[in-house]
Amino acid sequence: MDQSLPPLPSRIPDRARFPxxxxxxxxxxxxxxxxxxxxxxxxxxxxxxxxCAALVCRSLQGHELRFADPAWxxxxxQGISCLMYAVMVAFLIAVSSGFLISxxxxxxxxxxxxxxxxxxxxxxxxxxxxxxxxxxVVHQVNLRQSVRALILLGLLPLILFSLSIQWPATxxxxxxxxxxxxxxxxxxxxxxxxRGLAVRESGxxxxxxxxxxxxxxxVFFVLIxxxxxxxxxxxxxxxxxxxxxxxxxxxxxxLIVISLITGVTFRQAIGKALVETRS
Ligand SMILES: [Zn+2]
Numbered sequence: 001m002d003q004s005l006p007p008l009p010s011r012i013p014d015r016a017r018f019p020x021x022x023x024x025x026x027x028x029x030x031x032x033x034x035x036x037x038x039x040x041x042x043x044x045x046x047x048x049x050x051x052c053a054a055l056v057c058r059s060l061q062g063h064e065l066r067f068a069d070p071a072w073x074x075x076x077x078q079g080i081s082c083l084m085y086a087v088m089v090a091f092l093i094a095v096s097s098g099f100l101i102s103x104x105x106x107x108x109x110x111x112x113x114x115x116x117x118x119x120x121x122x123x124x125x126x127x128x129x130x131x132x133x134x135x136x137v138v139h140q141v142n143l144r145q146s147v148r149a150l151i152l153l154g155l156l157p158l159i160l161f162s163l164s165i166q167w168p169a170t171x172x173x174x175x176x177x178x179x180x181x182x183x184x185x186x187x188x189x190x191x192x193x194x195r196g197l198a199v200r201e202s203g204x205x206x207x208x209x210x211x212x213x214x215x216x217x218x219v220f221f222v223l224i225x226x227x228x229x230x231x232x233x234x235x236x237x238x239x240x241x242x243x244x245x246x247x248x249x250x251x252x253x254x255l256i257v258i259s260l261i262t263g264v265t266f267r268q269a270i271g272k273a274l275v276e277t278r279s
Contacts, residue, residue, distance in 0.1 A: 019031035027041050033052060034054070035069050065200045068133065072133050073270065078125075079126065082124060084125075087118070087263065093118070130193065181225070187221075191213050191217065195214070220255060230244075
């Protein structure tokens with residue numbers, strides 16, 4: 001055993017991005033192994049991780065996704081693909097629901113069941129998209145874990161809503177309000193988590209567009225909640241007479257279009273990073 005190597009802590013306190021080297025060519029700052037999170041401090045760049053045998057030099061190339069663990073980036077890609085396909089199918093069903101019901105004579109229950117199935121598949125995609133990076137070191141609850149906690153909580157309103165279809169209308173309002181609050185939190189936290197990943201993407205600048213989407217959807221959900229609370233307290237006078245509803249509808253169309261385009265292009269960027277991790 002090499003006695004000159006300093007004792008290696010098994011985990012490091014935080015993620016180091018650009019490690020430094022001492023005069024003998026050993027890593028002199030904390031640097032996590034991209035594959036297992038082991039602290040590579042004290043090792044040479046040409047060596048291998050003592051924990052998982054991955055090449056040390058692979059972990060010293062920077063924080064970008066293209067240098068991350070290929071299996072983890074593959075999981076992100078599968079997750080965002082699953083999520084985007086489910087969201088797009090749900091969007092197409094919602095847009096064509098009038099045609100499906102009146103021309104194709106589909107029962108409204110079938111449309112709702114299809115939308116719920118899309119929601120379940122999109123939650124599964126989001127679960128894969130928030131898989132932990134092997135080198136992740138957790139000191140406190142982070143965005144990724146918060147999104148996963150909300151996915152588990154999100155299954156409850158999904159079941160509640162499915163069951164509430166048979167219930168009297170009085171049960172629908174509270175169930176719909178809980179689903180709106182959880183859905184809003186899940187969307188906003190997912191966008192913030194995606195923004196954190198986007199910073200590590202070397203191509204197009206997604207960071208700004210994710211910030212715009214967080215603000216846009218934030219305002220949208222505040223308007224929706226105001227509307228739901230007002231409806232619960234006072235019966236609506238006229239269906240289109242409320243400024244909040246009109247503003248929410250006007251916001252919804254550009255927000256959904258920008259979100260879909262961003263999701264599709266971000267999926268392509270992760271796919272490109274995945275190809276680069278394997279090269
Ligand atoms: Zn390792």
